[in-house]
Amino acid sequence: MDPRIREHAEIIVNHSIDCSEGDNVVIDAHPVAEGLVTAIVEAVAEVGGHPLVIQERLGKRFRRAYLKHYDGEFEAPEHTHALYEAMDAYIAIKGGDNETELGDVDTETQSAYEKAYEPVRETRLNKTWNLTLYPAAANAQQAEMATEEYENFVYDAIVKDWDAVRDHQQEMADRLTDADEVRIVSGETTDLTMSVAGNETLNDYGENNLPGGEVFTAPVKDSVDGEAYFDIPIYHQGREIDGARLVFEDGKVIEHSAEKNEELLTDVLETDEGARYLGELGIGMNRDIDRFTRNILFDEKMGDTVHMAVGRAYPETVGENNVQNESAVHVDMILDMSEDSYIELDGEVVQRNGTFWFEE
Incomplete structure (x- = not known):
């Protein structure tokens, strides 16, 4: 063996x-x-x-x-x-x-x-x-x-040494927990803002998911505004959704499209009321995952990426004064943050082109 x-x-x-x-x-x-x-x-x-x-x-x-x-x-x-x-x-x-x-x-x-x-x-x-x-x-x-x-x-x-991974990722987890507003910008296709005020950021170091290698939280349900283009495909129900584009207003997806299998994306969003709201914002930090493999367990942890899931929010990430988004689905969508991209927390850039402020 x-x-x-x-x-x-x-x-x-x-x-x-x-x-x-x-x-x-x-x-x-x-x-x-x-x-x-x-x-x-x-x-x-x-x-x-x-x-x-x-x-x-x-x-x-x-x-x-x-x-x-x-x-x-x-x-x-x-x-x-x-x-x-x-x-x-x-x-x-x-x-x-x-x-x-x-x-x-x-x-x-x-x-x-x-x-x-x-x-x-x-x-x-x-x-x-x-x-x-x-x-x-x-x-x-x-x-x-x-x-x-x-x-x-x-x-x-x-x-790998998952205790060391935990320590490396904790700075970003703490910073996101303390933040109120997140802005994600990538090229000309993604400019999205959301509140995470009062919600908890979890540090994934190989407990529920192995591999681990991300920090993640839940957006405040009605706070997401703007547009996101997910340039990394995902598999769902045995088929690939490619080039998904979502437009949000007051937390809800009001417009969507996909370059491949748009009807499948539509079916996901029409599963139930909660399927048109975001349940998760995750930031990939496992740089040993350095390529797309059509497996969400690995792809969402990929270094230099951000993923957002429509549907169910994990209850552990939702603060007691906020509403947990409920849905029968939780579908992750990924975008590349390695070029012409940045993440802002309360107006401060904390990652630019995949590099975090504490790595510079």
Whole structure:
């Protein structure tokens, strides 16, 4: 076994979920990740935990079969809900699936399914959880990289000193927490302002997401104004949205377009009332992620980028006097900040062309 797989597993068990004796741990993974799953099971056992391996959330082929053949109203099964209520920690391992597996399932069906399973998702997110990736050949192909090249890329982004990452990112997290107004400008296509007053900025150093490497918060719901053009594509529901453009007024998307799959973007924004508001502002700080790979777990952490998610806000980022944006979706969109770009906090430039003030 590649020794980096064991390092990956040990980071997940001992850092990301901080597994303890007696913990019930659910591991949700594609079979291609068998080596990583085995190493995680061993690490959980060594601390006295109880692992259970399933294919529920990440078995896209199984989900496609269900969505294509079920003819009725979706509802979250009680036994699925019960599993997540009973567990102490959840580990989801992406990798190996055909990312376009759901591409021939109509978006209305997928949206209805997501809405029905929202209570299950909330239960899962209210427990200790970690989302990571095993570098399978299918993911390398999607990233347009050789398999070995992709493995090196993934492990460079994951196997690192996450306490040092936390310390490096904390300056930006503290500065964003203390700020009232954020302005993001990129070229002639993006000029957006929003308030983050009273909201909390979280420092992602490999706990919920592995790799980590971002700081993120929630905008005040009705405060977003201006226009943003997202020049890095994303995958959603098995298809790529490219060149998305959103115009905001009083927090709400009032105009939108996309150069590819605009109808999918429209479907996202029409999921529910909260889907037309921003739930997250994130700043990518992991410079070992130095290229777009069509995998949001990595792409949103990319150094020199900013991402914004329409839809659900994470409750941990919303201050007690502010309103949490509620939605069945949370779709991240990314823009490159490496050239002709800057971030202002309360009128002060804190990042220009990807470089933070404390790095100059």
